Amino acid sequence: MNLLSDPNVYEPQxxxxxxxxxxxxxxxxxxxxxxxGSGILSITAAEKKSVLSVLACDxxxxxxxxxxxxxxxxxxxxxxxxxxxxxxxxxxxxxxxFIIFNPPYLPADRRCPDDMMEKALSGGKxxxxxxERFLISFSHHLRPEGKALIIFSSLTxxxxxxxxxxxxxxxxxxxxxxxxxxxxxxSYLISKSALLKKIEFCGISSVRKFAKGHRGIVYSGILRxxxxxxxxxxxxxxxxxxxxxxxxxxxxxxxxxxGPKLLISENDFFVExxxxxxxxxxxxxxxxxxxxxxxxxxxxxxxxxxxxxGIGKEEMHHPIKHVLVPKNRAVMIDFERAHFAxxxxxxxxxxxxxxxxMISGLLSEKGLKIDRNSILGLCREYKKDYSKxxxxxxxxxxxx
Ligand SMILES: Nc1ncnc2c1ncn2[C@@H]1O[C@H](COP(=O)(O)OP(=O)(O)OP(=O)(O)O)[C@@H](O)[C@H]1O
Ligand SMILES: [Mg+2]
Numbered sequence: 001m002n003l004l005s006d007p008n009v010y011e012p013q014x015x016x017x018x019x020x021x022x023x024x025x026x027x028x029x030x031x032x033x034x035x036x037g038s039g040i041l042s043i044t045a046a047e048k049k050s051v052l053s054v055l056a057c058d059x060x061x062x063x064x065x066x067x068x069x070x071x072x073x074x075x076x077x078x079x080x081x082x083x084x085x086x087x088x089x090x091x092x093x094x095x096x097x098f099i100i101f102n103p104p105y106l107p108a109d110r111r112c113p114d115d116m117m118e119k120a121l122s123g124g125k126x127x128x129x130x131x132e133r134f135l136i137s138f139s140h141h142l143r144p145e146g147k148a149l150i151i152f153s154s155l156t157x158x159x160x161x162x163x164x165x166x167x168x169x170x171x172x173x174x175x176x177x178x179x180x181x182x183x184x185x186x187s188y189l190i191s192k193s194a195l196l197k198k199i200e201f202c203g204i205s206s207v208r209k210f211a212k213g214h215r216g217i218v219y220s221g222i223l224r225x226x227x228x229x230x231x232x233x234x235x236x237x238x239x240x241x242x243x244x245x246x247x248x249x250x251x252x253x254x255x256x257x258x259g260p261k262l263l264i265s266e267n268d269f270f271v272e273x274x275x276x277x278x279x280x281x282x283x284x285x286x287x288x289x290x291x292x293x294x295x296x297x298x299x300x301x302x303x304x305x306x307x308x309x310g311i312g313k314e315e316m317h318h319p320i321k322h323v324l325v326p327k328n329r330a331v332m333i334d335f336e337r338a339h340f341a342x343x344x345x346x347x348x349x350x351x352x353x354x355x356x357x358m359i360s361g362l363l364s365e366k367g368l369k370i371d372r373n374s375i376l377g378l379c380r381e382y383k384k385d386y387s388k389x390x391x392x393x394x395x396x397x398x399x400x
Contacts, residue, residue: 002073003038008062010037015151015185018178019102020044022149022187026175027051029097032141034087034134035059039067039080041100046076055096057085087133088141095141099148103131105156128152128160135164135190140205144197147189149175154184161188167209169196169219195269199230202264202271215239215336220274227276229260232269242336243268249311249338256305259332275333277326280319284359289366291328296354297395298330299323303346304391312341316349317356347391348379354398370398 005011012020019041027045029052036042036056046054056071058064064082071077085091105128131152138148152161165172165188176187192200199207204221210229211218215237219230233243247270250262264271277283280299284292299319306313314337315322322334353359360370375397382390 001040001043003040003070004066004073005038006062006066009060009066010063012038012040014178014180015102015153016040018176018185018187019100019149019151022175022189023100024048026147026149026189027098027100029143029146031055031098031100032091032094032096033057033100034085035102035104036067036082037063037102039063039070041102042067042080043071043074043076045098045100046071046079047074051079051098054080055083055091055094056080057083057091059084059086087130088137091141093140095143095146097143097146099138099142099146101131101134101138101148101150103134103150103152105131105152128156128164131156131161132164135161135168135170136206136208139168139170139192139196139200139207142192144192144200147191149187149189151185151187153180153186158186161186165190169193169199169207169209195232198266199269199271202266204228204230204271213334215242221271223263223271227274228263228271229274230269230271243270246270246334246336246338249335253306253309253311253332253335253338256309258302258305259335275324275326275331277324277329277331279321280323280325280330281359283325284362287366289368292363292366292368293399294328295325295330296398299332299350300347300391300395302330302332303350304386304388306346307344307386310340310342310344311338311346312344313338313346316346317352319350319353343383345383347382347394351375351379351394368398 023041023044027048028050031045031051031054033042033056036058039056042054042056045051056067061084064084068082071080083090142148170190171193172188172190174186175189178185196207199221204223207219207221210220215234216231217234221228221230247265250259253259254262260272260275262270262272303316322332324331324333355370355372355375363370375394378394378397382394
């Protein structure tokens with residue numbers, strides 16, 4: 001391949017040549033290259049019969065001018081289009097089969113005088129920042145069965161890149177590695193995991209791992225401009241049918257205004273509204289006496305509704321992770337263990353929580369006296385007939 005050079009554009013080096021071999025091996029369909037530089041990889045892709053078209057992008061206009069010249073020099077100019085873009089900023093909603101990215105992956109080098117050359121080399125302060133921006137946004141531009149080819153160095157931090165890939169629900173195959181003196185280069189072929197494909201098929205984008213529980217994994221994502229939570233089975237868990245049970249119970253309690261709104265039900269995951277709010281303990285630690293009373297009574301009222309529906313939510317005596325408080329509301333989450341029960345104990349369990357030494361101490365610092373014996377006595381009375389009056393007595397006794 002004949003290539004002209006320009007002092008303002010990254011000149012192909014070992015990493016480019018390694019990527020070149022991989023592009024000839026793997027590229028197919030419609031190809032996008034981010035950070036095309038001299039054009040070496042886009043030209044290599046365009047030379048393949050199985051590649052239909054190439055879009056070569058760079059943030060540096062001088063690189064685009066040079067890459068265009070090089071494409072003509074190698075007679076592939078008809079197959080390549082060029083666009084100025086900072087990662088995907090200028091690409092709209094276009095999707096590709098194969099995305100190539102030879103990113104700037106070295107930790108920032110302050111000695112580099114020229115801004116554009118600095119951009120071509122330095123991946124940010126720690127080296128992984130540009131690749132991180134790429135990893136969290138490229139899936140939107142990749143078709144479901146598409147692949148992305150990336151390269152980075154041991155100086156970028158392999159563990160960090162691996163954890164970013166898993167956080168973005170992606171899968172990787174290490175397709176090459178090469179020792180280069182004091183560093184080692186790694187090249188990955190990245191694809192969407194089966195779960196990510198299914199979640200994206202529902203119209204959800206920006207999917208990220210959010211929290212890992214014992215039985216489930218919760219992801220966040222964006223659906224029609226709104227943040228959503230996606231709960232799927234934790235593959236390490238032996239529990240069976242939890243997701244299906246939670247979907248069913250959530251749709252039942254949603255009808256009474258309880259729990260995050262269930263938006264989508266699938267076999268192995270469901271999607272619900274994302275609740276922006278502090279966990280109950282954090283909230284109670286920072287709020288006023290009046291706010292604490294209000295939130296406690298809201299939770300007790302929801303517990304009462306569940307009791308009346310004959311549903312035991314379970315874990316309400318320890319709802320540290322399972323009640324979120326967005327702006328003086330209280331939203332119960334995690335209905336995986338909820339079940340129909342003859343004598344549900346939601347109100348009683350939550351009262352046990354309030355009476356536990358940790359919470360009662362916290363509340364008494366705010367001036368809320370918690371009389372454990374009296375409250376638990378009232379709970380016993382309440383459980384005889386689940387009456388609204390007795391619930392009111394419990395709430396009033398907490399306020400006094
Ligand atoms: N709808 C939601 N909105 C906001 N955050 C959520 C939502 N659902 C879950 N989370 C977050 O994810 C965490 C784990 O969720 P959840 O308790 O439902 O998972 P789990 O797998 O059942 O966990 P565990 O096995 O520990 O009970 C919660 O503690 C909360 O921080
Ligand atoms: Mg749970």
